[in-house]
Amino acid sequence: MTGGQQxxxxxxxxxxxxxxxxxxxxxxxxxxxxxxxxxxxKVDFEIANRTRAAMAFAVLxxxxxxxxxxxxxxxxxxxxxxxxxxxxxxxxPDGLCLSCGxxxxxxxxxxxxxxxxxxxxxxxxxxxxxxxxxxxxxxxxQSRGAGLGFxxxxxxxxxxMRYEIQSISDDLAWFALDVVIA
Amino acid sequence: MQPFVSAPTRSTPxxxxxxxxxxxxMKGECYPENAAAFFSPLFTWLRTYLAAKPAGPVxxxxxxxxxxxxxxxxxxDLFEMLEIAAGGGIRITVNWRYDKDxxxxxxxxxxxxxxxxxxxxKLVAL
Numbered sequence: 200m201t202g203g204q205q206x207x208x209x210x211x212x213x214x215x216x217x218x219x220x221x222x223x224x225x226x227x228x229x230x231x232x233x234x235x236x237x238x239x240x241k242v243d244f245e246i247a248n249r250t251r252a253a254m255a256f257a258v259l260x261x262x263x264x265x266x267x268x269x270x271x272x273x274x275x276x277x278x279x280x281x282x283x284x285x286x287x288x289x290x291x292p293d294g295l296c297l298s299c300g301x302x303x304x305x306x307x308x309x310x311x312x313x314x315x316x317x318x319x320x321x322x323x324x325x326x327x328x329x330x331x332x333x334x335x336x337x338x339x340x341q342s343r344g345a346g347l348g349f350x351x352x353x354x355x356x357x358x359x360m361r362y363e364i365q366s367i368s369d370d371l372a373w374f375a376l377d378v379v380i381a
Numbered sequence: 382m383q384p385f386v387s388a389p390t391r392s393t394p395x396x397x398x399x400x401x402x403x404x405x406x407m408k409g410e411c412y413p414e415n416a417a418a419f420f421s422p423l424f425t426w427l428r429t430y431l432a433a434k435p436a437g438p439v440x441x442x443x444x445x446x447x448x449x450x451x452x453x454x455x456x457x458d459l460f461e462m463l464e465i466a467a468g469g470g471i472r473i474t475v476n477w478r479y480d481k482d483x484x485x486x487x488x489x490x491x492x493x494x495x496x497x498x499x500x501x502x503k504l505v506a507l
Contacts, residue, residue, distance in 0.1 A: 235412075260449050327492075
């Protein structure tokens with residue numbers, strides 16, 4: 200199959216899904232910066248709303264930096280970290296959906312699902328209070344950042360965040376998280 | 382004391398802390414891959430600076446377009462350090478300068494302001 204045919208097949212699939220952007224490949228801090236600036240420009244230009252552009256940017260950065268911090272295949276290089284990730288930004292009846300997926304080590308799965316299940320059942324005011332108290336307390340031992348990424352995205356999501364964890368092998372699982380912004 | 386100066390990058394702000402003028406500022410984006418590594422030298426400088434108990438008014442102009450969740454924790458730590466110093470008698474003002482069309486930037490400032498007591502934390506819409 201030539202590149203041309205592959206494009207045709209991909210394009211067909213992406214069109215059906217209302218996809219604005221599909222990215223699959225190595226994620227580095229530079230990729231986060233580039234894709235972040237792209238989505239900020241696009242939302243700012245098309246919707247002319249600074250708050251929504253800032254929300255799209257914030258969710259994209261948190262999603263992709265989670266890949267950098269927690270993906271199972273992350274490598275440390277002299278210039279920073281690199282890991283494989285996938286990002287789909289698509290139109291959604293409620294706004295714009297930013298889905299991000301990456302491989303995780305299976306031992307992280309239960310911790311991730313516990314945290315996300317709690318957040319999905321938490322209302323907006325409680326999320327704000329939770330964000331402030333977690334920020335005050337500081338991260339747990341397993342966090343590589345401040346441990347606030349999921350909370351930050353939950354606050355920006357117009358409906359409860361959905362996720363999927365699929366077993367790939369004895370050690371690995373595929374994790375994908377959907378965040379919908381207005 | 383030498384000023385602390387850090388040039389801006391795509392994901393880190395311009396930083397200029399000046400012990401002579403007591404006027405300090407951070408301006409730009411703040412979402413480094415490793416927030417702890419970025420903030421660590423700033424904290425080191427500030428600890429030394431505040432330990433010398435500057436007598437005159439001290440101003441921090443903070444104009445951050447966006448900061449990620451790890452930087453949010455680091456900023457809280459920074460404001461707590463200033464809060465303690467202000468409680469100890471140093472007159473400190475933080476000007477949180479934000480884009481008036483960006484509700485998130487305003488809300489973030491309000492959330493920091495809620496915890497400020499001795500510290501004068503002002504929200505400045507641009």
